[in-house]
Amino acid sequence: MEMPFSSGNYLRGVPFPFCAGCGGTTVANVFLRAVHELGHRNLQGFVFCSGIGCSSWIPSPHFKADSIHTTHGRSIPVATGVKLMRPNLNVVVFGGDGDIVGIGLGHLIHAARRNLDVTVIMVNNMIYGMTGGQVAPTTPQEVKTSTTPYGGFERPLDAVSLVASAGASYAARVTTAHIQQLKGTIKKALKTKGFSFIEVVSQCPTAYGRRAGFKNAGEMLHWMRDHSISIREAQKLSENEVKGKIVIGDFVDRKLPTLTERIQSTIKKASKDGPD
Amino acid sequence: MGRIEVRICGLGGQGVVLAGQILGRAAVIDGMNVVQTQSYGAEARGSAAKSEVIVSDKQIGFPHVRKCDVLVALSQSALDAHCKDLKESGILLVDGDLVSRVPERIDQVYKLPASRVAETRFKSRMYANVVMLGALTIIAGIASKKAMKEAIEASVKRETQEANLQAFEAGLDLQA
Amino acid sequence: MAGHLSSGTHFLQGNEAIAEAAMIAGCRFFAGYPITPASEISEYLATHLPKIGGIMIQMEDEIASIGAIIGASWAGAKAMTATSGPGFSLMQENIGYAFMTETPCVVVDVQRSGPSTGQATKCAQGDVMQSRWGTHGDYASIVLSPNSVEEMFYLTIHAFNLAEQYRTPVILLADEIVAHMREQIHIPPAESIDIVNRRKPKTQEERFFGGEEVPPMPSIGEGHNVAVTGSTHDEFGRRFTADPGVHQNLVTRLVGKIRNNAELVMDFEAYNATDCEIGFITYGCTSRAAYEAIEMARNNGINAGLIRLKTLWPFPERIVQSMARNAKKIIVPEMNVQQLFFEVERATKGATEVIPVNKIGGGEMLTPEELYSQLKGSEN
CATH class of the missing domain: 3.40.50.970 (Thiamin diphosphate (ThDP)-binding fold, Pyr/PP domains)
Incomplete structure (x- = not known):
């Protein structure tokens, strides 16, 4: 018999600090549902690492689990040290687009290259929300922000393709307008051996929505739903036809040797005969 | 025995640093206090290289050689650069095939065919440094033969241990 | 180990x-x-x-x-x-x-x-x-x-x-x-060899970030639900980003656990430190030249002494002050353009003259001869 979901098993009871309509709350709730459906009755066996930014507050201190709230952009290096010394723990990183692919981008690529066995959930709200709406590496060019008042002059980054090409086991994009798909994707990521990366395109009505011309969170969710396209469909279209759309789905899902496996075999080799 | 300051100089790739390390290790095996340093540059092979060893029965403070008791030069340019630091009573060892001009003021000069011996006996000039160490052991007596052999074994790759020990013996024979 | x-x-x-x-x-x-x-x-x-x-x-x-x-x-x-x-x-x-x-x-x-x-x-x-x-x-x-x-x-x-x-x-x-x-x-x-290991919490403890000078430290993965954050936090690890009292308590304790134990942490080696007329305050590679300079001074009848700091921070003020009480001059040799010199000057509070000796470039050390000539030159 399946146990009913009870948030008290997973949350400390500290209220989330997010604005009304923020996608961060959705991601937190869907994540916990996914964990529940995978059969975890609590978060023992998990450790959460996060950096600085709104979505770094998803696990810390709200999840009833071990959590390390690190400096800006450095959650993945800290998660690396944790995972290597405690390979049996499920290590999950939460962060925003500024944290993960702005200041911390180098670490993301290298973690994917190493196929480090952690799950990184990047909540992409396409803006620096906590600091008041500055341009992010993910901001669409036409959107004006507080630091690009005439519009942007840079291309936004496709983080999922980058992680896929760097060598991760699993990389996917989904939005907060696709709750069921989001839950399924999180479950898949948590079950993946090796590096798993999810970009969750999410609404920030406060810092992004009003700048991009949305009245409220609901409008943003509708827009995200209507402008998403599956990767399978996108592959049939030209680059121009895909422009302005959110390509969602699994970009890669494959079995590759993981960093933990490789390090363990190095230790075995070294303790047997040394490097000569 | 007081304090002996040795400088080995030559070009990168001649094994100058390894020679200093072997000498230093041997003196430690003999129970002496030792400080060994080396010139450490980003420079590539073929540029100037230097290794210094200070051996003393007392504690060693300042780690660098200022005036050497023994100077070993494996190239003309190295000798030209360093011979000013040799004490008047100091001993100079040079590879006679690589160094032709030796200042007249130096009394105790040993010209040794180290690279020739290395080339003819071991088919590689790479062993010239250890041939020189053999000769140095007889001439300057800084570390014992036994300790030198032990230090060579501990300092070189297993595959080249035998050849290095033979090169050392060949160096001993040069002064026997 | x-x-x-x-x-x-x-x-x-x-x-x-x-x-x-x-x-x-x-x-x-x-x-x-x-x-x-x-x-x-x-x-x-x-x-x-x-x-x-x-x-x-x-x-x-x-x-x-x-x-x-x-x-x-x-x-x-x-x-x-x-x-x-x-x-x-x-x-x-x-x-x-x-x-x-x-x-x-x-x-x-x-x-x-x-x-x-x-x-x-x-x-x-x-x-x-x-x-x-x-x-x-x-x-x-x-x-x-x-x-x-x-x-x-x-x-x-x-x-x-x-x-x-x-x-x-x-x-x-x-x-x-x-x-x-x-x-x-x-x-x-x-x-x-003495090896110290961090104190781990007993099962029921929850205060991993306060409550005592050095709280016990749990490891993650042991069921403590520890919340680690670089933001200001209370003894339970809860984030307080605005409360002045929580910040003051935390940072005062963190600084205090080192300042209050400075005497236990600091380590040095002294030679003729409290009775010398001229002394060195020295550390790291430079101290090796200072030892030889002291020996040269002793052989030449100069009453020189030396303190070598093994702990730079917290700064061992007390031992430096004890040299300053009798020494007419304190020389601080460093391979920089004066850093610890200012700390020595601060600690001695004008009790003696503090003289910097500095050398930079090429990795060249201050030599025993250079330091000895400073001792000799400062004698009068």
């Missing part, structure tokens, strides 16, 4: 002595990024750490390196990184994080010439103030300064012990000369 070498006399490079000592101190995780003159530490540990089940990983930069050791420390491991000036600069933010979150770890800075790339392979002592004040905000550092290969070994073990005892990052401030020289070193039997 097992190192790679057996006990007895060895001929080691300074960097190798650090790596060997780390293993004996219980270090089982090392993360680093290549940099001259510190790379031999990574290389030694890459070879020998896996043999005893430990992990050495080369990270993408120094920021990631210190991040990884912080993670490993919370996973229960003793952890270390090693770098030189440029990398040490990059680590500063996370050194502050380790201080704020009370994460024990050891950071080795093998000093080289700076600022910036400077003379990358040459020795200097220019990071003395950075090791004290490198990160932002109010904090206190523990910084140790070795002057020989054997001391590289002992102060590395001491650095781990202090890190574990006080739950704080400890900096081993070495220099290129001591790191690259080779000397004889006597490694004692493992059982004769």
Whole structure:
């Protein structure tokens, strides 16, 4: 018999600090549902690492689990040290687009290259929300922000393709307008051996929505739903036809040797005969 | 025995640093206090290289050689650069095939065919440094033969241990 | 705890002595990024750490390196990184994080010439103030300064012990000369070396960030639901981003646990320190020249003395003041353009004349002759 979901098993009871309509709350709730459906009755066996930014507050201190709230952009290096010394723990990183692919981008690529066995959930709200709406590496060019008042002059980054090409086991994009798909994707990521990366395109009505011309969170969710396209469909279209759309789905899902496996075999080799 | 300051100089790739390390290790095996340093540059092979060893029965403070008791030069340019630091009573060892001009003021000069011996006996000039160490052991007596052999074994790759020990013996024979 | 070498006399490079000592101190995780003159530490540990089940990983930069050791420390491991000036600069933010979150770890800075790339392979002592004040905000550092290969070994073990005892990052401030020289070193039997391990919480304890000077430290993965944050937090780890009292309590305790224990942390070696007319305050490689200068002075009838600091921070004020009471002059020789000099001047409060002697460039040390001539010249 399946146990009913009870948030008290997973949350400390500290209220989330997010604005009304923020996608961060959705991601937190869907994540916990996914964990529940995978059969975890609590978060023992998990450790959460996060950096600085709104979505770094998803696990810390709200999840009833071990959590390390690190400096800006450095959650993945800290998660690396944790995972290597405690390979049996499920290590999950939460962060925003500024944290993960702005200041911390180098670490993301290298973690994917190493196929480090952690799950990184990047909540992409396409803006620096906590600091008041500055341009992010993910901001669409036409959107004006507080630091690009005439519009942007840079291309936004496709983080999922980058992680896929760097060598991760699993990389996917989904939005907060696709709750069921989001839950399924999180479950898949948590079950993946090796590096798993999810970009969750999410609404920030406060810092992004009003700048991009949305009245409220609901409008943003509708827009995200209507402008998403599956990767399978996108592959049939030209680059121009895909422009302005959110390509969602699994970009890669494959079995590759993981960093933990490789390090363990190095230790075995070294303790047997040394490097000569 | 007081304090002996040795400088080995030559070009990168001649094994100058390894020679200093072997000498230093041997003196430690003999129970002496030792400080060994080396010139450490980003420079590539073929540029100037230097290794210094200070051996003393007392504690060693300042780690660098200022005036050497023994100077070993494996190239003309190295000798030209360093011979000013040799004490008047100091001993100079040079590879006679690589160094032709030796200042007249130096009394105790040993010209040794180290690279020739290395080339003819071991088919590689790479062993010239250890041939020189053999000769140095007889001439300057800084570390014992036994300790030198032990230090060579501990300092070189297993595959080249035998050849290095033979090169050392060949160096001993040069002064026997 | 097992190192790679057996006990007895060895001929080691300074960097190798650090790596060997780390293993004996219980270090089982090392993360680093290549940099001259510190790379031999990574290389030694890459070879020998896996043999005893430990992990050495080369990270993408120094920021990631210190991040990884912080993670490993919370996973229960003793952890270390090693770098030189440029990398040490990059680590500063996370050194502050380790201080704020009370994460024990050891950071080795093998000093080289700076600022910036400077003379990358040459020795200097220019990071003395950075090791004290490198990160932002109010904090206190523990910084140790070795002057020989054997001391590289002992102060590395001491650095781990202090890190574990006080739950704080400890900096081993070495220099290129001591790191690259080779000397004889006597490694004692493992059982004769004191090893300190962090105090772990008993089952019911929850206050991992306060309640006492050095709270117990749980490891993640042991069911404590520990919440670690670099933001201001209370003793339970709860974030308080505006409350002035919580911030004041936290930072006062964190600084206090080092300041209040300064007498226990500080270590030095003294020769004729309190009765000399002229004295050196010296540290690191430069002290080796100072010892010889003192011997020359003694042979020439000059009443000279010396204090060699093994702990630079917290600054051993008391011993410096004890020299200043009788000495007419105190000379502070350094391979920088005056750093610890100002601290000595501050500590002596005008009780005596403090004279800086400085040399930079090319990694050239102050020589015993140069220092002796300073003693001689200051005699009158």
